[in-house]
Amino acid sequence: MKFLEKICFWILCRVSPHHPAQPELLTAIQNSLTEWDLSKKQFNFIDPDLIDYMVFRLNAAERHYAALLAQAKNQGLKAWPDNLRCERREVKI
Secondary structure, three states, rough: HHHHHHHHHHHHHHOOOOOOOHHHHHHHHHHHHHHHHHHHHHOOOHHHHHHHHHHHHHHHHHHHHHHHHHHHHHHOOOOOOOOOOOOOOOOOO
16 A cells, blocks of 8 residues: 555655646545555454445445546556666566
8 A cells, every 4th residue: 555655645746736636636536545554554443234235335435446547548647758768677586
């Protein structure tokens, strides 16, 4: 989860001022990630009578986060620049 938080932080630091809608989207992505993480933590302490509700809430938070990431991708937002690439290396055993 820390990896996704770092990606979101990196995106927030590099938002172009030419796209005013992006900061709201990035804030929504960060809030959605926080809500999803909170739902996962609360799942461990839920009353057995509320398991169905918590499963619904957890799935909803996950899908909301995925939908916002898809929207960011459609708008061309990226977590890192295109010129940043690393080559794959074969590991010999």
